[in-house]
Amino acid sequence: MGFVICPDCTLVYQNPQPVIEDLARRYDDEYFEYELENEEAFFSLMRMGLDDIGFPDIVGDLPRRFLDVGCATGKLISHVKDLGFSEQGVEICAPSARYGIEKRGVNIFIGTLEEAAFSAESFGIVHCSHLIEHLTDPALFAAEVYRVLVPGGFFILTTPDIHGMQARLFGEDWRSAIHDHMVLFxxxxxxxxxxxRGFRVEKRRSWGGLAAGTAPILIKKTADTLCKLINQGDVMIMLARKPA
Structure with a gap:
């Protein structure tokens, strides 16, 4: 496994890439335990990212139908359900999805977004956090998100930034340059x-200067504050919109 850069578009991707069947097998009971153990931390980070791009105030008159792709145990869609949204999740890890369905009473399709085959223009908001970098065909995924969004609907996505300060500092030892990531944006x-794919990007925010344990706490806090201030963080969130 290694990462290469496209000479035409500068996209960094894993080459060779695993087949879909091998990828799907990674999301098993062990992965569910990892998601469950870390769900509070992941939820907190998602909340902060959503706050940064103005959710839920951005929704306005859009239909309050929220789709979270890669929803894991359903923590976020349970939260947006409490905010008055009609919630829908998509999750490839069956144990995680069943946990959300049975323990939280939320709607989750087990499989991929393409397999879910939702009707066109079904959702006002589509969200995915740390998902797109795991996909072998992110362009196909983005096109499907566009299809299921209503005109004027928002696509909110979070992913590591290979041009952030942390990636530039650590190079090939960057924490996101791992075998689970097919693409590094x-x-x-x-x-x-x-x-x-037809979207209009309206906002980008980022956070994360240094990973925990890589520097003394005072230096880490300073780096984190600076990277967020100048928008050069390790992880970015983009707010894109389907034209009305």
Whole structure:
């Protein structure tokens, strides 16, 4: 396994890539335990990202139908359900999905977004956090998100930024350069992907200067604050919109 860069578009991707069947087998009971153990931390980070791009105030008059792709145990869609949204999740890890369905009473389709085959223009908001970098065909995924969004609907996505300070500092030892990630986006390549599929990118925010344990706490806090201030963080969130 290794990462290469496209000489034409500068996208960084894993080559060779595993087949879909091998990828799907990774999301088993062990992965569910990992998701369950870390769900509070992941939920807190998702909440902060959503706050940064103005959710739920951005919804306005859009239908309050929220789709979370890669919803894990359903923690986020349970939260948006409490906010008055009609919730729908998609999750490939069957044990995680069943936990959300049985323990939280939320709607989750077990499989991929394409397999769910939702009707066109079904959702006002589509969200995915740390998902798109795991996909072998992110362009197909973005096109399907566009299809299921209502005109004027928002696509909110979070992914590591290979042009963030942390990636530049650590190079090939960057924590997101791992075998589970098929693609490593920069703000430029992610914007291009979205715009090529018809979206209009309205906002980008980022956070994370140094990973825990890589520097003394005072230096880490300073780096984190600076990277968020200048929008050069390790992880970025983009708010894209389907034209009305």
């Amino acid at each position: 920069s703000r430029r390549t992610l914007r291009r992907l979205l715009e090529d």
